[in-house]
Amino acid sequence: MKNKFIYLAIIAAGFASCEPEFENTVDADYTSGDADFTSYVAIGNSLTAGYMDGTVSRVGQTYSYPNLLAQQFALVGGGAFTQPSFADDVNNFGGLALGGLQIGNTRLVIDASQSRPENIAGTSTINVANLQATAYNNMGVPGAKSFHLLTPGYGNLAGVALGQANPYFVRHATSPTATVIGDAMTKNPTFFTNWIGANDVLSYATNGGAKPDGTTPADDHNTTGNINPLTYGPNDITNAGVYENVYRNMINTLTNGGAKGVVCTIPSVTSIPYFTTVPFAPLSPTALGGATNIATLNAQLYGPLDAIFTALGEPNRVNPLSATSANPILIFDADAANRSAQITAALSGTLGVPTATAFGMVFGRARQATANDLVVLPASSVIGSVNSAAPAGININGVTFPMANKWVLTTTEKTKVANATATYNAAIRSIAATKNLAVADMNAIMNRLVSGLQIETGQIYTANYFSGSATEGLVLFSLDGVHPNARGYAVITNEIIKVINQHYRANLPLHNPSYFPGINIVSSN
Structure with missing residues (x-):
């Protein structure tokens, strides 16, 4: 024609x-x-x-x-x-x-x-x-x-x-x-x-790995050998x-x-703007209230946590905030080692047992985000906001209270997404070849x-x-x-x-x- x-x-x-x-x-x-x-x-x-x-x-x-x-x-x-x-x-x-x-x-x-x-x-x-x-x-x-x-x-x-x-x-x-x-x-x-x-892996990723806060790695059933889709949760891979x-x-x-x-x-879902727009370190000194406020945060929270994690062999899990450059957000990582007991023990003498216990529960799986983590797009409206469910005094999301698991796709979770995507695409190509179909x-x-x-x-x-x-x-x-x-x-x-x-x-x-x-x-x- x-x-x-x-x-x-x-x-x-x-x-x-x-x-x-x-x-x-x-x-x-x-x-x-x-x-x-x-x-x-x-x-x-x-x-x-x-x-x-x-x-x-x-x-x-x-x-x-x-x-x-x-x-x-x-x-x-x-x-x-x-x-x-x-x-x-x-x-x-x-x-x-x-x-x-x-x-x-x-x-x-x-x-x-x-x-x-x-x-x-x-x-x-x-x-x-x-x-x-x-x-x-x-x-x-x-x-x-x-x-x-x-x-x-x-x-x-x-x-x-x-x-x-x-x-x-x-x-x-x-x-x-x-x-x-x-x-x-x-x-x-x-x-x-x-x-x-895409949705077979995307919903897991957009929900920050789909694991609720407080879980352990063993609770993550998204990449196990479960072959019954009728038992899948909405965000399971x-x-x-x-x-x-x-x-x-x-x-x-x-x-x-x-x-x-x-x-x-299936595209690599972690390359889309939903995962690449919000930086892992958006906390400027101005956003944190300036040098005086940063010094207070370091003295009361970041310094003690850094000392505890360093003593446990994790020196870069939490570092003091900088007064001259942008800082990473504080996040909950379900795959991190749970240090609740150690934090409670280390702080009981200065904070008292009840407060130290609360700190242990809140920061036991906390760490600062790194360049390898992906912060999801909706988190932009949550970072720096007050978390009404958090204890008073440590209730600022991403600053004094760890961002919930759903807001961040961690390195471990990214690997699960990448592995699933790769296996899906291998299947697509293999099956298409048996029927001589074109592959885009x-x-x-x-x-x-x-x-x-x-x-x-x-x-x-x-x-x-x-x-x-x-x-x-x-x-x-x-x-x-x-x-x-x-x-x-x-x-x-x-x-x-x-x-x-x-x-x-x-x-x-x-x-x-x-x-x-x-x-x-x-x-x-």
Whole structure:
């Protein structure tokens, strides 16, 4: 099929340096190659659904990468592409409501007068109970883990309040006992994309390792040999064997009728802005109240703790605060040696047994954060705030009271995330090879994005969070710090198109990411 399209070209051959880019209009023979896009079905989670800024909204959904892919597929005979209806999102607020209660937050926006993200003011008009009972081409379900796609009842309205069903799938499941993969197969796919598995490890990471304060390493069952997903907590890492079996089942089902497709690897989730925006050492001398206050903190808390830990062979676990440079936050580390008894014993003579006991309980697994720790994005509003549940006098989060486990992903926890991601991706590649499917290496793309990803227009994007209007056009992530914005989804779409063109000998045009919106800035909220 012959069409017109705009592209940017760089004249390089024969010149000592690159000439400026320019636009040129050419005729192109677009073809589907060895692929058949008559019925394209997308399987996945929030990344497939078009989730951004903390929700799925009526407008945001239109920028989902499957929808952008389908637009290009239509140029070579691709059939109609449908997505779950969000027509009831009349104000484009996103969010979810059930029984008159809001169960999902509205989308995040930047209030230009305050320059910080906040949920858009208003109430969601998306009622989960308005059942569509329809299978769609885009079967991306926000929040879904791999095994959820094969679980009957995952779309049962009665299970939402019990935490047994997914409200997004409930809205369009064809029956209370339907499965995501089963509904997808009713579309008789000739081509598919499958990008599932990020949530199998992401929820563990975004919850700071998913271990409650006060636990010991033995209490962490997230990476054991548990092969029964029905017993998993919401933040547990999915067992590698379970993931591989589920993934193989899905691919066998999707290809049973001869469909071809693209599978996507799982990105390194710890490289996204959710984990890289808040520094481990944000406590400036000014923020700590100046030199006098710092001296008091060192005399009454940091000095004694440093002395105790040093005597126990851990000299750098806590160091005195600096009055001239930024300081790390104090954190709870469930994997640290518990020094509660030693702290109590060392301080009983000066503080008295009751106070010393309280100190032992609070700081027994405390340490200062290091550059190897990742502080999650929501922690920015917690650091330095008063902890109402902490003892008086030592109740400032991150300063005199350790930040709770959920706010920090430690080195040990990062390793568990990395190991799970690596095993998932090995399974994806291995299973894809048995069916000769194309692989879009989104993990590699994320790694390139961290250092700087240059796209076809010459523009360079990085994995940064929104930091003001000056860099608005360079940001590919939405305000939730996890999901792409519209421009980011366009970049993802192009990476998948490149893989299709190469593996299936197709000729599909790319989108120009600069034509897509970035961060949503409102004048007031």
